[in-house]
Amino acid sequence: MTYLTHLTAGAAALTWAAETEAASFPEVTALFAVGALAGSLAPDVDEHRSWIGRRLPVVSHMLSLVFGHRGATHSAAAVLLLWGVYMLFPLELTAGLLFGYIVHLLCDLCSVRGIPVLLPLSKTRWKIPLYRTGGWIEWLLLAVMLGWLFHVHVMALPFL
Numbered sequence: 001m002t003y004l005t006h007l008t009a010g011a012a013a014l015t016w017a018a019e020t021e022a023a024s025f026p027e028v029t030a031l032f033a034v035g036a037l038a039g040s041l042a043p044d045v046d047e048h049r050s051w052i053g054r055r056l057p058v059v060s061h062m063l064s065l066v067f068g069h070r071g072a073t074h075s076a077a078a079v080l081l082l083w084g085v086y087m088l089f090p091l092e093l094t095a096g097l098l099f100g101y102i103v104h105l106l107c108d109l110c111s112v113r114g115i116p117v118l119l120p121l122s123k124t125r126w127k128i129p130l131y132r133t134g135g136w137i138e139w140l141l142l143a144v145m146l147g148w149l150f151h152v153h154v155m156a157l158p159f160l
């Protein structure tokens with residue numbers, strides 16, 4: 001997925017979370033939202049041409065060199081590491097970061113390329129091949145998510 005689709009998926013998941021009545025879900029606050037949107041882009045820091053990779057070039061080149069794109073940053077180990085960070089610093093920001101990160105990995109899991117969920121134990125890429133990055137299905141998903149977000153956030157404004 002392109003960064004725009006990942007960011008939109010993060011916003012859509014965030015909106016869904018804010019609207020859900022699940023008691024076990026943390027409250028969606030502004031800090032949680034900032035963390036979630038950052039987390040929805042963070043895994044692609046391992047690709048130096050990605051939106052976030054271009055903003056963190058040194059980190060991006062190092063991660064790309066060591067792990068390659070969709071390597072360790074796209075694994076359950078990375079999620080466990082972030083969960084550990086959240087346990088050490090149980091803040092709204094870290095909770096949101098973990099949430100957005102998981103949304104990103106779920107989106108990439110549904111791509112043709114998949115992700116190495118069990119890295120470093122296995123390099124096998126898990127996938128539910130629903131779309132190709134940059135393909136028409138991704139653009140369709142982006143349009144549907146933007147339409148839904150527009151409906152929820154803009155159409156609900158009191159003056160409309």
Ligand SMILES: [Zn+2]
Nearest residue numbers: 043044074108
């Ligand atoms: Zn990714």
